[in-house]
Amino acid sequence: MDFAYSPEQEALRHEVRAFIAEHVTDAVLAERGQSESNTAPGRGPGASAAMQELYRKIYERGWLGIAYPKEYGGQGGDRMSQYIVEEEFTRVDIPVGMGGSGAPAILAAGTEEQKQYYIPRLIKREISFALGFTEPHAGADLASLQCRAVRDGDEYVVNGQKMYTSSAHVATHMYLMARTDPTVPKHRGISVFVFPMDTPGITVRPLWTIQNDPMAPVGTTYGHQRTNETFFDDVRIPASSLLGKENEGWRVGAMGLNLDRVGASRYLISVRRDEDIVNFVKAYSFNGYSPASDPAIRDKIAELWIEAQVCRLMTMRSMSIVEHGGAFTYEGSAEKVWAPEHGVRTTEAISQMLGPYGQLLHGSPQAIEDGVFAHNLMGSFQSGINHGSTQVMRDQISRRGLDMPRK
Template identity: 35%
Template sequence: MKLTFDADVEEFRAEFVAFLDANLPTEAEAGERPRSSAHVPEWARRWQRLQFDNGWLLPGNPPEFGGRNASILQQYVHLEELAKRRIYHSFNPQGLGIIAASLLSFGTEEQKRDWAARILRAEITAALGMSEPGAGSDLAGLRTRAVLDGDHFVVNGQKVWTSGAHDADVLLTFVRTDPDAPKHQGISVLLVPTDTPGVTRRPFASVCAEDDLDFNEVFFTDVRVPAANLVGELNQGWRVATGSLGHERTLLWLSFSDRLQDLLEDFRPVTELDRDHYATLVMDAQALRLLGSRALAREARGEQDVASLSVLKLLGSEAVQNAAEHALTAAGSGGLMHPNTTAPYTPWNLDNFSSSWFERYVRSFAGTIAGGTSEIQRTIVAERVLGLPRS
């Protein structure tokens, strides 16, 4: 098999490459690093707006939302070129990939204009309020309540693991609006500005580093949210939730493929066992790329295969984790040390050139949790790919 693209896709790629060559921020311009996944330094805001204005932010979107109505294959080569340079089109990934995308799918025209467009233009940043202390992977178990009171909802409850919440301007928040409905029903979605009275955000460190403040606890105490901030229909939030995660997963396998390739380039096998592990990981990387390409071709033909995304997510996230684990084991105690690298600092290199193998290993667990845990993916594969009974 030879994987190639038609002339129109390669012309699209060449145009984007020319844009990058002419407009990428220099190291001097881009000195400030983001401090969380919802903190976008001013230089990065300018970079994101430039992409938006030229249709390169999310090419699959219409022009008024930062794109150029690109095909799925054109969107693929766009991400491929970004990955080659290890650069980001936004430092608020959940804002673009989940929240703005969900608003464009389920929001009103006013929400698209007042919230989605501003997120895409980096005028504001957003965080995703899904997980709770008792409802992590099981979103349907959430308890945060919202009661309609006139033209406002009154919200009470708590979220946790809310990445970037302390720097975000708005939270896409999943709440229970009908406590008597079955578990997967009675859920609604609200846009909650973080400066609303009663919203408290508490960032906390991760296992990776004490200064890695991205996770948050978020508390809602009698928070009044305009009813106009309801996204989608009342009590139909599960539909928004599955759509939100669908946006996150569509080309997620490509990011795992790129991360796996980065790990393989940095890992140097020494012993026979190291070489055996390395060969397995190379095969995993090739399998992921080929399976992803097949899924991409199906989507380009207009065929829907949601279950295949679970296969790709499961394979990609666990292959990255296995690669990091083997590299850490091979490095021994040296895996706890920061690598001695001559690679130049750039603001794009947030992980690889500044992290020990231990840090890269523990960070890999995010990939097997975010966007649906490996256990959830295995259930989907069992039922929808293998046809096994739910029991």
């Protein structure tokens, strides 16, 4: 197996780097940091003018939706090119991947009309979805969800509550899992719907996280400051909002979540922590002590870096399987265990290297780097829970990957 990039892929990487050096200026990043702090940068009409302009330029270069079919606004390219572009932009905190966008599930399960409408707009980042899965009594046990969608002529009427609907306050659309048949076993009576957030009867309330008090500084890359709870009161949506078949939503939702996990971002979020600490350690010295020459610190950083490369190879494997149309069963779950746990180990190790001042948060006069490392430590724990907890992922690996029986 050859892990090297081809000359064409290297050329693409250099092209993207040159574009970033020219267009992703400090002014653009500062505006993004102030206006959108880790919600859904560049997605939807709420994005700042500078970010919308940047995404327009990236789109014109043909770097959005590279691996998506041309008839749906993509480039009909290969996943490795998409990965390279995603990798470079994620390094400067500009997400260009389609993971978490809802597009993979729409492409796999949507009607022709849904694909034609949603996918080009998602690729251009004109619209975005909030994911409405979790409920107050249905998190890890998602199949217990109670939010109801009842068919009424050409419409469904939705009633219920969703928890942790991240980005629902900025998203243009909702990707909802709701119960359509309460009389059958719980996995079988669920359906997925996609519809606009401005449909009457939807209320979004903020759920502030630990990253909000004090607010995580610009440069923090782990953890949401805000998520939401979303209420549906007699929300009437057209029957055409159904994604896939009625009562087959468990399969549609699970497949979408699994495909959403394929991409560079999860690996890169962790790797960027490693790069940040290396840069910090190289530049830092105090009373003649230089951590860069401390053998214990060098050893730990090397260990973390090796772990990160494992994460990178897992990402490559997932992409290769999907690219070749192979069965993608447990691999996304394996990545979803390894990357967040690596992220927690990294941020904890950084905290130990920095000592007590490294734990001071944003706004404290003695905080190191304005508290970015401390906020990353707090935020890192979110990634082991959102998008499916690591415990649940381990269960999926044991059943789908190792063929172990259900307990």
